Amino acid sequence: MITAVALIKCQVGTAHDVAQALVDVEGVAEVYSISGSYDILAMIRVRDYDDLAPVVSERIAAVPGVKHTKTHMAFRCYSKHKMEQMWAAYIGTE
16 A cells, blocks of 8 residues: 655635545545645545556545645655554564
8 A cells, every 4th residue: 555645735715625625535535734835635545556646636636725745655654553463463462
């Protein structure tokens, strides 16, 4: 599974509608409104690297109100939840 983070800048007044539309985009797993220089953070999860480009450059870019995107690839997941599962399995408590 490939994970990427897309930071999305919206046209003024469209962030809520953009976020709602992104929830239905194939490949977008989670959508967050955020503070800072971007308006929305979208977590993208796809099966292969080749599947990533269409999600960002075609599907997300086509959502009305999307002004600009900046996408970052994730290499590894360091999750407290995953670490707890790993340790529980290791010591046989799960």
